[in-house]
Amino acid sequence: MKKRKWFKLVSVLLAAVVIGTGCQGQAGNEQGEGKQSSTVQIDFWAAPNPTQQAFWKKMADRYMEEHKHVKIKVSPMPESPSSEAGIQSAIAAGNAPVLSENISRGFAAQLAESRAIVPMDQFDGFDDLLRKRQMETTISTWKFADGHQYVLPIYSNAMLFGWRIDLLKELGYNEPPKTYSEVLEVGKKLKEKYPDKFLWARADLAKPTWWARWFDFFMLYNAASNGTHFIDGNKLSADRDAGVKTLQFFADLSKNQLVLTRETKDPFENGTSVMVDLGPWTFPYWAEKFPEMKFNETYVLSMPPVPDGMDPAQAKTFADTKGLVIYASATKEQQQAAFDFVKWVYSDPQNDLEWLKETNLPPARDDLSTNEAFVSYFEENPQLKLYAENIPNALPPMDNAQMVEIQELIGKQALNPVVKGEKTPEKAWKDMEKAIDGVLK
Amino acid sequence: MNKHTAKVGWLLASPYLIYSAIFFLIPLFWALYLAFTNWNLISPEYETVGVQNFIDALFSPSVRAAFWVTYKFMLMFVPIVIAGSLILALIIHHLPRWKGLFAVGYFLPYLASGVASAIVVKGVISYNSPFNQFLRDVFGLDIDWLGSPTLAALVIVLMMAWKFVGYYALLFLSGLESIPKEVYEAAEIDGAVGWKRVWHVTIPMLYPSFYTVTILAVGLMFGIFTEPYVLTGGGPEYATHTWQLEIYNQAFEKLNAGYGTAVAIINSIVTFASIFIFRKLLEKWGGRHGWE
Numbered sequence: 001m002k003k004r005k006w007f008k009l010v011s012v013l014l015a016a017v018v019i020g021t022g023c024q025g026q027a028g029n030e031q032g033e034g035k036q037s038s039t040v041q042i043d044f045w046a047a048p049n050p051t052q053q054a055f056w057k058k059m060a061d062r063y064m065e066e067h068k069h070v071k072i073k074v075s076p077m078p079e080s081p082s083s084e085a086g087i088q089s090a091i092a093a094g095n096a097p098v099l100s101e102n103i104s105r106g107f108a109a110q111l112a113e114s115r116a117i118v119p120m121d122q123f124d125g126f127d128d129l130l131r132k133r134q135m136e137t138t139i140s141t142w143k144f145a146d147g148h149q150y151v152l153p154i155y156s157n158a159m160l161f162g163w164r165i166d167l168l169k170e171l172g173y174n175e176p177p178k179t180y181s182e183v184l185e186v187g188k189k190l191k192e193k194y195p196d197k198f199l200w201a202r203a204d205l206a207k208p209t210w211w212a213r214w215f216d217f218f219m220l221y222n223a224a225s226n227g228t229h230f231i232d233g234n235k236l237s238a239d240r241d242a243g244v245k246t247l248q249f250f251a252d253l254s255k256n257q258l259v260l261t262r263e264t265k266d267p268f269e270n271g272t273s274v275m276v277d278l279g280p281w282t283f284p285y286w287a288e289k290f291p292e293m294k295f296n297e298t299y300v301l302s303m304p305p306v307p308d309g310m311d312p313a314q315a316k317t318f319a320d321t322k323g324l325v326i327y328a329s330a331t332k333e334q335q336q337a338a339f340d341f342v343k344w345v346y347s348d349p350q351n352d353l354e355w356l357k358e359t360n361l362p363p364a365r366d367d368l369s370t371n372e373a374f375v376s377y378f379e380e381n382p383q384l385k386l387y388a389e390n391i392p393n394a395l396p397p398m399d400n401a402q403m404v405e406i407q408e409l410i411g412k413q414a415l416n417p418v419v420k421g422e423k424t425p426e427k428a429w430k431d432m433e434k435a436i437d438g439v440l441k
Numbered sequence: 442m443n444k445h446t447a448k449v450g451w452l453l454a455s456p457y458l459i460y461s462a463i464f465f466l467i468p469l470f471w472a473l474y475l476a477f478t479n480w481n482l483i484s485p486e487y488e489t490v491g492v493q494n495f496i497d498a499l500f501s502p503s504v505r506a507a508f509w510v511t512y513k514f515m516l517m518f519v520p521i522v523i524a525g526s527l528i529l530a531l532i533i534h535h536l537p538r539w540k541g542l543f544a545v546g547y548f549l550p551y552l553a554s555g556v557a558s559a560i561v562v563k564g565v566i567s568y569n570s571p572f573n574q575f576l577r578d579v580f581g582l583d584i585d586w587l588g589s590p591t592l593a594a595l596v597i598v599l600m601m602a603w604k605f606v607g608y609y610a611l612l613f614l615s616g617l618e619s620i621p622k623e624v625y626e627a628a629e630i631d632g633a634v635g636w637k638r639v640w641h642v643t644i645p646m647l648y649p650s651f652y653t654v655t656i657l658a659v660g661l662m663f664g665i666f667t668e669p670y671v672l673t674g675g676g677p678e679y680a681t682h683t684w685q686l687e688i689y690n691q692a693f694e695k696l697n698a699g700y701g702t703a704v705a706i707i708n709s710i711v712t713f714a715s716i717f718i719f720r721k722l723l724e725k726w727g728g729r730h731g732w733e
Contacts, residue, residue, distance in 0.1 A: 085693040092482040110696050114484035201568070206588065209674050210694070262568040262585055272569055404695045 040070050040337040045077035045087075047102035047322075051359045056101070058354070059345050066344075070337050077102060091116050091329070098330040099338040101154055102322050105142060105396040106403035108151045112144060113401040117325040119148035123339040133346040134367040137392045141319075144399045145233035152342060153323040153364035155355070158387050158394035159219050160317065162268060162278035165300045167197075176275075176302040178312035180249045183305050187258040190274060199258035200275050201267035205250070205419045208411035210404045214397060215277045217415050218318040220246045222395050223304035227316035231398045231406065236436050240429065245307045247418045247425035254419045261419060269293060279320055280360055280387050295383040303390060319394030321364060349373040362387050402439050409435045476703040481696040494703035504704055506679035507687045508711065510594070514683075515662045517598040522658050523651070525606040530613035531639075544614055547607030555604075555667030562600050563672055587673055590680030597668045597681055605661070609654045616650030617643070645730040652723050659719050663712040684708040 046056040053076055060072035077100060078086030084107050090096045096116070103111070111117045120126055126149070130136050135153070144150055163176040171190060177183045187199045204212035221230065225242035253259045260273065268276035269290045278301065286293040293299060303315040324342055326335050345351050352363035353373050368374055368388040378385045400406060413432035417423040423431070476494055480487035498504045533543050550558070565572055566586040576582040587593045620643065628642045644651075666685035669675055675682035675690075688708065692701030727733075 081689065082693060088482050088693065088696065088698075110481075111483065114481060116483045203587075207674055207676050260568060261588065263563055263566065263587055264568040265564055265570065267569065270569065401696075 038069065040333055042070065042072045042099060042334055042338050042341065043097040044072055044074045044338075045097045045100035045102075046074055048076045048079045048083060052101065055355055055358045059351065060341075063341050063344055067340075070341065072341060087111075091327075094329070096327045096329045098334045099324060099326055099342070101324050103151055103325045104322050105151060105399050108323075108325055109144065109399040109403060110401045111325065112146075112148075112150045112399075116328055117150050118328050118335060119150055120152050120324075120326065120339070121149045123336065125339070125343055129343045129346055132343075133349075133352075134365050134371070137366045138364050141227075141395050142323075142399075151323040151325055152346075153321050153396070155321060155359070155361035156364040156391045156394055156396075157279045157281070157320040157362060158317050158390035159215060159304075159320055160278055160301045160386060160390070161219075161304060162276045162282075162299050162301055164268065164271065164274045164298065165296065166298050167194075167271065167274050176300060177305060178302070179305055179308050179310070180245075180252070181308050183249075184252055184256065184258075186274070187253065187256055191257065197271065198260040198267070198273045199253060201260040201262075201264045201273035202277070203261055203263045205259060206261040206416055208408050208416055210407035210411070213407045213410050213415070214318050214320065215279075216250075217246065217410055218395075218397075219277060219304045220249065222317055223306050223315040224249075224310070225316075226310075226314060227393075227395050229395075229398070231400045231440075234400070234440050236433060236440060238433075240433075242307070243414075244425045244429050247414055247428055249305075249307070250415060251418050251421070251425055254421060259419065266290070268299075280362065280384055283381075283383060284360060301383065301386045303386075303393070315393070317390060317394050319391070319396045321394070321396050323364070353377060360384075362391060364391060366392050400440075405439050406436050409439065472702050472705065475699055476706050478699040479697075480699045482692075482698040483696070487699070490699070494700045495707065497700060498704050498707055503679060503682060503687050503690075504707070506682045507684045507708075510680065510682055511662050511665075511684060511711075513594060514598055514665065515659060517595065518601060518662060519655065519658045521598065522602045522605055522609060523654060525602055526609035526654065527613050527647075529606055529610040530617055531643075533610065533614055534617045540614075544607075544611055547610055549607065550604045551608040553604065556671055558600065558604065559668050559671035562596065566596065588677055590677055593673050593677060593681050597665070597672060600668055600672075601661070601665070605658070609657070612654055613647060613650045616647045620646045648727045648730060648732045652727065655719060655723055656716060659716055660712065663708060663715070684711075 044056060044060065046053045053074065056074045060074050064070060064072060077083050077097075078090070080086060083102055087096070087100065087103075087107075108117065112119075129152075130139060138156060139149060139153060142149060142151060142153060161176070165176075167190075168174070168176065168186070171186060171193060173186060177186050183199070190197055190199060202216060205216055218230070221238075221243060224246045225239035228237070228239040228242065230236070230238045250259075260267065264272055266289075267273040268278075269286070295301075303312065304317050306312050306315050326338050330338070349365075349371055350373060352365060355361070355363055356374065356377060362368055362384065365371070368391055369378065369385060374388070378388060397403060398406070409432055413435050414423075414428040418425055418428045477489050477491060478487050479490050479494075529547055533540050533547075536543060564570060567573070573584065576584060584592065586596055624642060624646065625638065628638055633641055663684055665683045666689065669681040669683055669686055670689070673681045675686045684704070685708075688701050688705050690701075691697045691704060
């Protein structure tokens with residue numbers, strides 16, 4: 001009898017564990033389905049930083065007050081080991097949200113190729129949203145090779161170069177150089193006066209780190225090529241002449257010992273280097289750690305330099321930009337409700353102003369520097385004005401699912417060996433083309 | 442043991458068995474399946490590709506680099522960490538008082554976050570750090586710590602040794618504490634004093650500690666991730682590219698989950714084989730000193 005009792009007890013315990021686990025998921029689904037008839041539930045993953053979460057929480061609360069049938073749950077996206085990996089795992093496990101922000105165009109390309117996200121332009125009112133938010137020019141560069149828009153850009157950091165104007169003035173310049181030969185001339189004078197200083201301190205120039213290419217190669221390539229797409233669909237479409245000129249510029253900087261490719265702590269701030277690739281996220285850091293960094297006194301900003309003979313006023317740059325996507329695993333009703341929420345947020349420029357104040361990240365709007373709603377903010381923060389003005393001149397990352405591999409090859413085959421003096425720009429470009437073609441075939 | 446006792450045993454072990462099945466066994470079989478596919482974890486469509494992922498991995502320069510880099514790290518790390526932790530344990534063992542305090546103090550780096558330590562090290566060896574400034578000003582030495590393949594590997598190894606020396610010293614310390622005084626007294630009568638005593642008595646008597654520390658240190662080399670991820674990204678020229686970096690890059694950066702899993706399986710086979718060889722070598726050494 002005792003044996004039977006034990007057997008029964010173990011069986012009941014195991015059954016309880018198994019059934020309990022199964023029922024938990026089922027109950028969750030039933031609950032979700034039940035709610036669909038009356039309330040639409042939207043899980044929204046915000047970027048894993050407090051300011052962005054606070055903004056979206058506020059927006060969701062306001063929206064829910066006006067739209068009682070929608071329930072939006074804002075939570076930070078998991079970032080273990082990265083936010084992309086967190087999303088990947090969630091999709092694999094069937095726990096993807098309905099809507100998330102913090103998606104780059106490159107990662108969106110990977111998601112779109114796997115049909116994990118839906119095109120935004122398929123929703124009713126998409127064109128109306130673009131018009132209301134004044135973002136038609138900015139989003140035009142986001143169009144994917146299949147003609148769809150999978151991401152709605154939230155913010156766009158048109159990457160600029162910072163220049164130490166105090167040091168430039170010591171060298172006899174009142175403004176930053178705008179062409180390659182002007183930059184090299186500044187470098188020459190810098191070395192004559194300060195042999196220990198460098199034009200640009202950037203350890204990543206010697207590393208194949210894929211994302212680092214956004215902040216060196218693509219800033220200069222986009223400027224030199226007038227924004228010619230590097231990849232078009234599944235084809236390398238880069239402007240060869242502009243690419244070789246860009247690499248030649250890096251080679252010249254390196255040959256003249258104007259770049260420092262060693263790990264250096266705050267080189268621009270402490271005057272070890274005169275120029276730096278600069279995004280607006282740096283300013284809060286400076287305000288806290290380097291209050292002596294004052295716009296127009298210590299530093300100024302400029303678009304990337306261009307090859308000689310090009311008009312610097314027409315220069316393009318790289319856009320460090322991320323946006324919103326809607327996931328394919330959500331129901332049609334949830335997808336439409338998520339889009340309606342997004343449209344509601346971006347129909348009022350005051351919400352973009354609130355975002356700007358909260359995060360310091362420039363909203364992806366064509367009219368950011370001209371819209372009355374933002375004027376007073378830019379008067380108080382003049383260092384952000386040039387970022388706002390150049391949003392339409394900034395190109396987002398490529399829309400190819402092999403972006404990581406391609407950008408790694410730009411480093412390995414072209415930029416790194418050119419900076420190290422191991423290859424000529426022509427050979428480096430040729431090797432890079434061959435390697436990328438191998439990946440794209 | 443009667444059947445009743447056996448059932449109680451199974452019942453008591455069942456939570457752990459269920460836990461292991463859910464979190465180890467099922468993922469293991471799942472990984473074995475995944476390694477034979479080209480799935481990226483997010484696409485609804487994927488194909489089984491046979492052993493192609495394994496063939497690609499075996500011919501991949503980055504996987505080959507990870508293989509050799511692990512042994513290069515091992516060659517530097519194992520002697521450094523064993524010598525360091527043994528010396529530390531001997532010093533603590535001979536302290537007249539506060540042994541526990543010192544043992545815990547040296548153990549603290551083990552608890553430090555790998556990311557935080559790597560960022561501190563990055564600061565210390567940066568071009569404009571006071572340390573490098575001093576080397577340049579006083580000795581005229583301008584050292585590119587992370588730009589040279591050998592130095593970059595050495596920096597990572599030393600950093601890891603700093604982290605683990607205190608932990609392994611505790612293992613040696615417990616070994617030292619358990620050596621009976623009588624053994625030393627007998628050795629002294631036979632004329633073994635000073636270094637002779639350390640060499641012929643202490644070290645052979647510490648065999649169980651050596652065994653544990655060596656196996657732990659060898660196993661550790663196959664799991665390095667944080668330090669090269671933060672400091673070098675695996676460079677320069679793959680000089681610090683480890684198995685875990687390769688798996689992470691493939692599975693999470695390039696979304697080649699199937700291929701990444703194949704690399705992880707190869708890594709586990711290589712780890713198992715290496716530890717097996719080290720075990721056999723250590724057992725041979727222990728056998729010579731009477732340890733069975």
